[in-house]
Amino acid sequence: xxxxxxxxxEIPAKVSIAIDGQDVTVKGPKGELKMTVHPQISVKQEDxxxxxxxxxxxxxVRALHGLTRALLANMVQGVTxxxxxxxxxxxxxxxxxxxxxxxxxxxGYSHEIxxxxxxxxxxxxxxxxxxxxxxxxxxxxxxxxxxxxxRELRPPEPYKGKGVRYSDEVIRRKAGKAGKTK
Numbered sequence: 001x002x003x004x005x006x007x008x009x010e011i012p013a014k015v016s017i018a019i020d021g022q023d024v025t026v027k028g029p030k031g032e033l034k035m036t037v038h039p040q041i042s043v044k045q046e047d048x049x050x051x052x053x054x055x056x057x058x059x060x061v062r063a064l065h066g067l068t069r070a071l072l073a074n075m076v077q078g079v080t081x082x083x084x085x086x087x088x089x090x091x092x093x094x095x096x097x098x099x100x101x102x103x104x105x106x107x108g109y110s111h112e113i114x115x116x117x118x119x120x121x122x123x124x125x126x127x128x129x130x131x132x133x134x135x136x137x138x139x140x141x142x143x144x145x146x147x148x149x150x151r152e153l154r155p156p157e158p159y160k161g162k163g164v165r166y167s168d169e170v171i172r173r174k175a176g177k178a179g180k181t182k
Contacts, residue, residue, distance in 0.1 A: 005065035008049035009073045012080050017050065019043055024072065028079025031120055031138045035075060041068045050076075078138040085147035087133045091162035094154070095130040098123055103133065107154040107164070115153075121146055132167075 011017060018025040022037045037043055040061050044051045050072055054065040077083075089096055089107070097104045103115040103123040117123055121137040133150065137143040147166070156163035158174040165171060 003066075005052055005054065005062070005069045007069065008051050009069065009076055011045070011048050011050060011076060015076055015079060017045055017076075019045060024075075026072075026075040026079050028076070030079050030082050033075045033079060033139060035071060037068055038064050041065060043068070043072070074140045078140060082136060082138050083140045083143045085135045085143055086167035087135070087147060087150055087164055088167055089131040089133060089164050090156070091154075091160075094162070094164075096123075096125045096133040097130060098125050103150070105150070105153060105164075108162075113153055115146075115150060118142060118146065133164075 012028075015026060015028045018027075022039060023034065024037060024043055025032065025034045040055060041064050042053045042055075044053070052065060052069040052072065054061050074083075089105070091108060093106060094108060095106050097106075099114075101117055101122070103117070103125070105113040105115065107113060115123070120139060121135065121142060124134040124136060126132045135143050135147045135150070137146075151164045151166065154163045156165040156169075156171045158172060159176060161171050161173060
């Protein structure tokens with residue numbers, strides 16, 4: 001039995017949920033998110049909680065049960081608190097800067113790289129420290145994908161640690177080339 005799927009999703013007072021067949025819409029103070037639930041999974045709202053149910057105990061259906069509940073919980077958290085990923089830019093001359101809505105990255109290339117934010121995603125660079133970039137938004141999947149795309153512009157290398165990494169990521173360092181011995 002899926003223990004995650006059985007756990008009800010608490011609905012805060014500021015959040016309203018509309019269930020129309022297999023479509024679930026979550027509205028909150030930060031925005032609105034929509035999701036279409038798999039046909040084998042049913043979603044009900046009772047006593048300020050969302051309940052996710054499944055028809056049988058087959059493996060794929062059990063997996064969908066837990067996944068659906070987790071996605072709904074992320075939607076509720078996104079419209080109330082939002083999500084954030086923090087990236088650290090390491091390297092001499094490497095930095096990030098906000099121009100209008102866009103993020104402009106200087107990553108050691110001959111040109112600056114401009115990253116346009118998708119809908120409902122914003123960038124933030126610490127004022128005195130342009131090496132810390134935050135990606136904020138209400139959709140967890142989109143925030144994670146945008147952060148991964150930024151990291152991909154210059155992945156961290158293992159010798160000096162230069163590049164873009166997540167704030168909680170640990171880069172395993174390698175020793176450089178051994179010197180010549182006689």
